[in-house]
Amino acid sequence: MQTSRLYLKGHRILLIIGGWFSSFILLTFLLSFVIPNPLNLTLPLFSYAGIFGIAALSLNLEVGVTGISNFGKIAFFMVGCYTTGLMYLFKFPIFIAIPIGMVVAGFFGYLLALPTLDLREDYLAITTIAVGEIVRTVLRAETWIAWPQNRSEAGGTLGLTVENIFRSNITSDLVLGNIVLPSTLIADFLFLFSITAVFLLVYLFVEIIYNSPFGRVLKSIRDNDLAAESLGVDIVEYRIKAFVVSSALAGLAGGIWALYIVGFSPDGFPPYYTFFLWIIVIIGGIGNNRGVIFGSLLVWSIEYISRTLTGDIDTLVSRIVGILNPLSDFYQQISSHIPIIGDFLLSLNPISFFQEIVVINPPEYYPQFFFGILLILFLIYRPKGIFPERPIQTVAELAVSEHVNKTDSVIEEADGNDDRVGR
Amino acid sequence: MIKIAVLETQNVNKNFSGLQALKNVSVTLKKQQIIGLIGPNGSGKSTLFNLITNVISQDEETTGNILFEGKIINDQKMHLLAREGLVRTFQVTQIFPKLTVLENMLIASQFHPGENLKKVLVDVFRKLLHKSTWEEEELTFAKKAMEILDFLEISHLAKEKAEVLSGGQRKLLALGRALMTSGKVILLDEPVAGVNPVLSNRIFEKIDQLRKESTTFFIVEHNMDVIMESSDHVFVLSKGEIIADGSPKEIQENPNVLDAYLGDEGE
Numbered sequence: 001m002q003t004s005r006l007y008l009k010g011h012r013i014l015l016i017i018g019g020w021f022s023s024f025i026l027l028t029f030l031l032s033f034v035i036p037n038p039l040n041l042t043l044p045l046f047s048y049a050g051i052f053g054i055a056a057l058s059l060n061l062e063v064g065v066t067g068i069s070n071f072g073k074i075a076f077f078m079v080g081c082y083t084t085g086l087m088y089l090f091k092f093p094i095f096i097a098i099p100i101g102m103v104v105a106g107f108f109g110y111l112l113a114l115p116t117l118d119l120r121e122d123y124l125a126i127t128t129i130a131v132g133e134i135v136r137t138v139l140r141a142e143t144w145i146a147w148p149q150n151r152s153e154a155g156g157t158l159g160l161t162v163e164n165i166f167r168s169n170i171t172s173d174l175v176l177g178n179i180v181l182p183s184t185l186i187a188d189f190l191f192l193f194s195i196t197a198v199f200l201l202v203y204l205f206v207e208i209i210y211n212s213p214f215g216r217v218l219k220s221i222r223d224n225d226l227a228a229e230s231l232g233v234d235i236v237e238y239r240i241k242a243f244v245v246s247s248a249l250a251g252l253a254g255g256i257w258a259l260y261i262v263g264f265s266p267d268g269f270p271p272y273y274t275f276f277l278w279i280i281v282i283i284g285g286i287g288n289n290r291g292v293i294f295g296s297l298l299v300w301s302i303e304y305i306s307r308t309l310t311g312d313i314d315t316l317v318s319r320i321v322g323i324l325n326p327l328s329d330f331y332q333q334i335s336s337h338i339p340i341i342g343d344f345l346l347s348l349n350p351i352s353f354f355q356e357i358v359v360i361n362p363p364e365y366y367p368q369f370f371f372g373i374l375l376i377l378f379l380i381y382r383p384k385g386i387f388p389e390r391p392i393q394t395v396a397e398l399a400v401s402e403h404v405n406k407t408d409s410v411i412e413e414a415d416g417n418d419d420r421v422g423r
Numbered sequence: 424m425i426k427i428a429v430l431e432t433q434n435v436n437k438n439f440s441g442l443q444a445l446k447n448v449s450v451t452l453k454k455q456q457i458i459g460l461i462g463p464n465g466s467g468k469s470t471l472f473n474l475i476t477n478v479i480s481q482d483e484e485t486t487g488n489i490l491f492e493g494k495i496i497n498d499q500k501m502h503l504l505a506r507e508g509l510v511r512t513f514q515v516t517q518i519f520p521k522l523t524v525l526e527n528m529l530i531a532s533q534f535h536p537g538e539n540l541k542k543v544l545v546d547v548f549r550k551l552l553h554k555s556t557w558e559e560e561e562l563t564f565a566k567k568a569m570e571i572l573d574f575l576e577i578s579h580l581a582k583e584k585a586e587v588l589s590g591g592q593r594k595l596l597a598l599g600r601a602l603m604t605s606g607k608v609i610l611l612d613e614p615v616a617g618v619n620p621v622l623s624n625r626i627f628e629k630i631d632q633l634r635k636e637s638t639t640f641f642i643v644e645h646n647m648d649v650i651m652e653s654s655d656h657v658f659v660l661s662k663g664e665i666i667a668d669g670s671p672k673e674i675q676e677n678p679n680v681l682d683a684y685l686g687d688e689g690e
Contacts, residue, residue, distance in 0.1 A: 208547055213529065213537030213561060220519045220530045227517035230476065231531045231600060232505035241540055287521075391523050391582070394537075395558040399565030400525060400581050403573070 013200065016293060020046075020196060023297060035308075043188045045304040046297075050195040051257050053296035054202045056280040057289055058249035061206055063278075064287035064389065065215060066242040067222030069121050072128030073250055074274045075135040078266070080105040080251025082139065085160040085258040089147050094165060098255040105251025106244045113243040117236060132271055140266040159265025162258060166191045195256060199293075202249060206289050209245070211392050218242050219287075219392070272368075276303075279371050283378055285385030294386060299371070306367045328352055429454050429639050430509070430608050434487035435474055437467070437663075444470045446663045447487070452608065457630060457640045459650040459671070462660035463684055468643045469514050471660070472610050476501050476511050491608070506533060508607035512600075512614065514643070516593040520586035524577060527585050527596055528568035529561075531603035536560055571599045574629060576622060591617040598626065608639045615646065627653045651675060659683065 024046050031038035055077055062068040084101035088094060116127050139145055139156045146158040166187035174181040209215050220228045221235050229235050258264060276299065284295020328349060335345040378385065430452040437445040445467045452458050460468050473479045475489055477499060489496050491509055504510075519527050529535075536542050537557030546556035572578035575595040580588065588596060598614050615623035627649055630640055644650045650657065651671040659667040659674060661683035667674055674680055 209540070209543065212543040213535050213557065214540050214543045216522070216526055217530060217538050219522055219526075223519035223521050224517050226478075227513070227519060227597075228530065229500075229502045230505060230511055230513070230517070231604060232502050232510075232533055233530070234500075234502045245540070389521065391526065391584075395562050396525060396529060396565035396568075397582075399562060399569050402566075403569045403578060403581075407578075 012290075013204065016203070016290065017196075017200065020293070020297075027301070031305075039185065041305065041308050043185075043192055045300055047188075047192050047195050047260055048304060049296045049300040050192070050199040051253050051260060052277065052280065052300060053199050053293055054253035054256070055250050056277050056284070056292045056296050057202055057206050058246040058253070059277045060281050060287065060289060060292045061209070061218075061242060061246045061249070063281060064285075065210060065222065066218040066239060067121070068117070068239060068243060069125045070128045070243075070246075071125045071271075071274055071278075072130070072132035072135075073277050074269050074271060075128075075132040076105045076109060076247040076250035077254040077257070077273070078135055078139065078269045079108050080254025081258040081264060081269075082145070082160065082254075083251070084255030085162050085264070086145075086147070088162045088259070089160065094259065098252060101255035101258075102248040102251040105254065106248030108251075109244045109247025110240065112247075113240045117239045117243065129271065129274075132274060136266045136269055157265055157267065159263065159268070160258070161263040164191070164262050165259060166194075191260065195260070198252070198256065202252070203289055203293065206249075210289060211394060213394065216392055216394075279375055281385075282375060283385055285387035285389065287389035288385065288387040291385050291387030302370060303367045306370070307364060427454055428452060428490075429492055430475070430641070431490040432471070432475065432487065433490070434485075435471075435489060436482045436485040436487060437470055437474055437479070438482050443663050445474065448660070448663070448665055449487075450658050450665065450668075452639055452641055453656075454639055455634050455637060456655045457634050457642065457653055459654035459657040460641060460643045460660065461645075461647070461650060461657060461674075466660040466683075467663045468660055469612055470663075472511055472612055472641075472643065475610065476504055476509065505604065505606070508604075509610070510601050510604045510606035510608070511610035512597045512612050514612040516590070516597050518585045518588070518593050518596055520584065522585055523582050524572065524585055524588070524596060525565065525568055525581040528572065528599055528603050529564055531600040532564040532568070533604055535564060568599075568603060571602050575599050575626070591619070594618055595622075595626075602629075602633070606638065608641065611640060611642045611644075613643055613645065615644065615649065623649060 024042060027045075028038045028042045031041060035041065055073065059070065059073050062070045080101040083104040084094075084097045087097035087100050092100070112128075112131060116124055119127060142156045145156045145160075147160045164187070167184055170183050170187045170190070173183050174186055209218075217228070217233055217238055220231075220233065221238055225235050261268070280295040280299045281292055282295075283299060284293070285291025331349055332346060335342050335349075338345060428451045430450075432448055432450050434447045434449055435445060436443075436447060448467070448471060450458075450460075450471075460471070462468055470479070474481055477496075478501060481487065481497065486497065491504070491507070496504060496509075519530065522530070535557070537546075537560065542557055546558075550556050550558075569578055569581065572581055575598065577588075577592055577595055577599075580592070585593070585596060594614065594617055598611065601609050601611065615626055618626070623646070630642075631653060634640060642650065642654070651674075654671055657668065657671050657674045658665055659677075659680050666679050666683055667677045669677070
């Protein structure tokens with residue numbers, strides 16, 4: 001029996017790497033028919049998906065595995081982001097700055113966990129939403145935390161500005177015969193590779209936790225904390241551990257985000273991002289880490305592609321409105337001929353109502369409409385997500401198969417003359 | 424042979440905003456005994472279990488003592504009690520629905536090194552160096568779990584999610600988990616309700632066998648035949664008070680007990 005395969009699932013990692021990069025190539029190829037320079041879209045898209053994937057994996061550890069409904073994930077992301085940014089500006093190398101960001105985010109998680117993890121699920125959700133908002137407000141109000149801008153007046157709203165280490169270190173273009181690869185492109189590619197590498201390491205880490213008795217205990221707490229406690233599980237301790245580990249991972253995602261996005265301010269971390277992570281986890285599959293990777297890619301593709309194509313949406317909207325205008329006039333004519341309630345019907349004109357919705361709502365909200373609908377559909381028809389949760393895999397399975405073999409041989413001995421022996 | 428008391432309650436009280444659920448209840452469990460606890464519905468049997476395992480706390484003004492192996496355990500957390508060997512099941516079966524039956528059993532394994540996060544992470548590297556890891560204990564525990572499941576006749580369901588089990592099978596699973604903990608005192612709240620008579624007899628045979636090894640059982644059960652046959656000592660609760668205790672035979676002949684059960688009809 002190959003027990004080692006249960007620990008480090010090498011072949012599955014290869015599968016994920018293959019899926020990740022082949023979808024990158026495929027998407028770039030498909031987009032090349034639509035827009036002139038698809039790499040400008042897919043490179044940031046996959047980087048965002050990777051960074052948010054790390055945060056979503058950490059959220060999955062809380063929500064999907066331990067059952068802690070954390071709606072303030074963005075706070076830990078933000079703490080990691082700011083700490084790493086500040087450490088970088090204090091001239092620490094990134095290999096120290098990012099771990100410091102993780103430690104600070106984890107410690108922040110510990111501080112929050114101590115008073116709140118006794119709370120019931122819904123109260124915990126309310127508290128964590130509040131914490132996310134508090135962190136953002138504090139960072140905006142504190143004047144000392146703007147860097148290196150002039151911070152006397154606007155305070156924290158200016159945020160921090162760091163630099164993209166890949167772009168600032170790779171300055172010369174690469175020339176291969178006739179093809180000239182611009183330095184920014186190489187830098188972005190290297191950044192994407194680094195993000196993917198970290199993402200995969202985090203994936204391995206959460207998979208190891210998931211496929212261990214520790215992960216099993218976390219799942220038992222999610223399922224039934226009373227029963228877990230009656231069997232000797234210290235539920236508070238385990239919940240705190242899961243919360244701290246998950247906060248540190250969110251801090252890691254935040255730290256990479258800081259270096260990737262270069263300039264950031266408190267208003268760049270709206271609560272929407274928390275729900276974004278939730279959408280990733282719910283659509284991908286609650287409690288399934290591979291599902292989360294897929295979900296992150298899917299959700300960011302929708303978000304980012306529609307965000308990039310908004311320039312075209314303006315013309316599209318005016319075209320739709322142009323088509324609908326005659327219909328609207330027709331409706332007005334009909335209702336003006338109806339006595340008594342005609343005026344009332346006129347005010348109910350559904351077509352002008354639609355026009356107003358389309359015109360009032362700016363295109364950047366369209367993905368949110370779409371996510372809302374998608375979320376409802378998923379919760380109704382596929383609440384387990386695209387990749388449903390699977391049982392954890394440890395060597396305990398060997399005991400089952402051994403047992404099955406044993407009982408089978410007993411059966412065979414018992415009816416040795418039987419024709420069904422072949423089973 | 425004098426048997427020492429492993430679990431003892433001294434005058435415990437519980438008042439649910441006016442309803443006196445338990446009134447000065449004192450019970451003593453001696454080592455390696457099977458002790459039955461019977462009484463009509465609402466007489467406070469489950470409340471007594473909840474008080475012992477600190478699921479609910481005693482009245483503040485009239486606190487009695489609960490002793491486990493001679494130590495006062497009034498405010499000890501339930502998980503610490505379980506680690507020390509005082510384990511219970513619940514009347515409303517508590518299972519982990521999304522975990523498999525085998526996983527349900529493995530949660531009950533005590534002092535499993537793999538449940539320690541640090542150990543899990545360190546063992547990744549030990550594994551690469553081909554050194555021993557928590558997987559050895561895991562396999563041992565899993566084999567033990569399979570034996571218990573086999574005995575309870577649900578081993579073929581080991582890989583199924585627990586949510587697919589029927590009511591009776593869930594009872595068996597909860598019982599199996601309690602047996603898995605190898606506790607010193609096991610409190611069973613209606614262990615065989617909804618289990619077929621043949622299997623329930625076998626379960627009590629098993630309990631009897633385990634008792635001889637070292638475990639003490641405290642059992643709430645409505646099935647009088649089973650409880651009278653297998654217990655060494657029976658306590659009868661009625662309206663929150665112990666109205667009788669003694670050997671099964673004494674209880675059966677005690678007129679108070681009959682009154683408690685049939686009293687309401689007679690009036």
